[in-house]
Amino acid sequence: MTRNELFGNILKKRSFLCVGLDSDINKIPPSLHKAEDPVFEFNKGIIDATADFVVACKPNIAFYESRGAGGWITLKKTVDYIKKNYPDIFLIADAKRGDIGNTSKLYARAFFENMDFDGVTVAPYMGEDSVTPFLEYPGKWVILLALTSNRGADDFQYHPGDENSLYKLVLNKSKSWADMENMMYVVGATRAEMLSDIREIVPHHFLLIPGIGAQGGSLDDVVDHGINSSCGLLVNSSRGIIFADNSQEYARAAKVKAHELQKQMEAHLDMRGLL
Amino acid sequence: MTRNELFGNILKKRSFLCVGLDSDINKIPPSLHKAEDPVFEFNKGIIDATADFVVACKPNIAFYESRGAGGWITLKKTVDYIKKNYPDIFLIADAKRGDIGNTSKLYARAFFENMDFDGVTVAPYMGEDSVTPFLEYPGKWVILLALTSNRGADDFQYHPGDENSLYKLVLNKSKSWADMENMMYVVGATRAEMLSDIREIVPHHFLLIPGIGAQGGSLDDVVDHGINSSCGLLVNSSRGIIFADNSQEYARAAKVKAHELQKQMEAHLDMRGLL
Numbered sequence A, B: 001m002t003r004n005e006l007f008g009n010i011l012k013k014r015s016f017l018c019v020g021l022d023s024d025i026n027k028i029p030p031s032l033h034k035a036e037d038p039v040f041e042f043n044k045g046i047i048d049a050t051a052d053f054v055v056a057c058k059p060n061i062a063f064y065e066s067r068g069a070g071g072w073i074t075l076k077k078t079v080d081y082i083k084k085n086y087p088d089i090f091l092i093a094d095a096k097r098g099d100i101g102n103t104s105k106l107y108a109r110a111f112f113e114n115m116d117f118d119g120v121t122v123a124p125y126m127g128e129d130s131v132t133p134f135l136e137y138p139g140k141w142v143i144l145l146a147l148t149s150n151r152g153a154d155d156f157q158y159h160p161g162d163e164n165s166l167y168k169l170v171l172n173k174s175k176s177w178a179d180m181e182n183m184m185y186v187v188g189a190t191r192a193e194m195l196s197d198i199r200e201i202v203p204h205h206f207l208l209i210p211g212i213g214a215q216g217g218s219l220d221d222v223v224d225h226g227i228n229s230s231c232g233l234l235v236n237s238s239r240g241i242i243f244a245d246n247s248q249e250y251a252r253a254a255k256v257k258a259h260e261l262q263k264q265m266e267a268h269l270d271m272r273g274l275l
Helices: A001-013 A030-034 A040-051 A069-085 A101-113 A130-134 A166-174 A189-201 A217-225 A251-273 B003-013 B032-034 B038-053 B061-065 B071-085 B099-114 B129-137 B164-174 B189-201 B220-225 B248-270
Strands: A016-021 A056-059 A092-095 A119-122 A141-147 A183-187 A205-208 A231-235 B018-021 B055-057 B090-097 B119-122 B142-147 B183-189 B207-209 B233-239
Touching: A001 A251, A016 A040, A016 A251, A030 A040, A040 A069, A040 A251, A056 A069, A056 A231, A056 A251, A069 A092, A069 B071, A092 A101, A092 B090, A101 A119, A101 A130, A101 B061, A119 A130, A130 A141, A130 A166, A141 A166, A141 A189, A141 B183, A166 A189, A183 A189, A189 A205, A189 A217, A189 B055, A205 A217, A205 B003, A217 A231, A217 A251, A231 A251, A251 B164, B003 B248, B018 B090, B018 B248, B032 B038, B032 B142, B038 B071, B055 B061, B055 B233, B061 B071, B061 B090, B061 B164, B090 B099, B099 B119, B119 B129, B129 B142, B129 B164, B142 B189, B164 B189, B183 B189, B189 B207, B189 B220, B207 B220, B220 B233, B220 B248
Parallel strands: A016 A056, A016 A231, A056 A092, A092 A119, A119 A141, A141 A183, A183 A205, A205 A231, B018 B055, B018 B233, B055 B090, B090 B119, B119 B142, B142 B183, B183 B207, B207 B233
Antiparallel strands: none
């Protein structure tokens, strides 16, 4: 999917919401456990209910991988289902991969050839040749970790007052590996106040923002500091949407939550004159 | 496996060799393609031929994941086969995972519960809470990326002359998250001259050293700068062993290569008075 197509979908749906499929088999409604593939049924229910309100969808690969080969079958079915029924949804493999070049090439194959993801999250620790193999697929995106939402981000990525924080070095260096047509960055919503600094380095890139809801980030703060003239934001909510309700009504509850967020996002887009 | 058991196996086999199962389905001998699971047959051949000379074995997860669910089945069968037949082999999932705590917990489940790996390689970018979930399994190890063997290590991990290079910060901080009984570090053989600096920070820890052979690192240099009183080294060779020959004689060729490396390692252990 191109950057223009993504922006077009944001305008069409009046939303920059990404729904995170952290589909923990131990947390899905008990009523689904009689299905042949309970997590796939759950994912279908969530996607069908929320598709009108989301522009992106982000399966967290650990939740599938932790179930072994069966989890990978569920993941593949989920990807195929979304691509077939909702081709305008930007599909992100939240995998945080990254290895030496010949190995990253195989991770790229896993997510871009064997499955039709539009983007994959990549960890930058190993540098340029661990990232560029993911950039060899036209229309596919690297979503590089910059400043993450968790407490441990303070260990290496960021030190208060340090102008040379690692996350800034990652942004500055990686800008030359790709451009805003195939690179995005992960910035945690819990670090919204730092989005202004980030926008000085990457004013036009899209940012994938996890961490609103369960992790404590605020949508208003993220938009205030991070929005740009092409929106430039994909804001993710996982648990807050998909586990809004644990009964057979889970999909309806997810729809309500996604619609609430879409309405807030529409107001922000409108206020900034983007609609 | 405990640190003492690992050192015991090193003394018993007079070797600190790790064989890397980067078992690319496109590079294994054509004669194996008629098998039901060609990569599993290949791995069995390699392990049966080299087990006397290796103390560790390291499947590179990308080579399995790139084949989807089928690859995960091959991986699980490989792990089960090695654990059943060669319980003294330290089994490493070269996965380079790492995510927020609740997600790392699931990656740990994938490698330590669903499969019986002894250790998993973890990327440090996201800090302490992305690493510690892997440390909750007694007898299981985190093998944390410090200074990698690839060119891109220069982008963020290391800057010549910088006393505060990221890899040193990673070593210093992570020492307090675990101890030398359940934490190792990845240091590329291509950076052997920097092992002396590393040994000042982590004198007693085990180091996993990839990068000899195809990547250009030297065993002699690694030992000169990195060995300690418990050996403290696991030196990996992947392509140099497993793809030494592409014919039906591949396992015999792998055995020859592994034996050559074991002999060199035995000489080093002997010379340092460890045998």
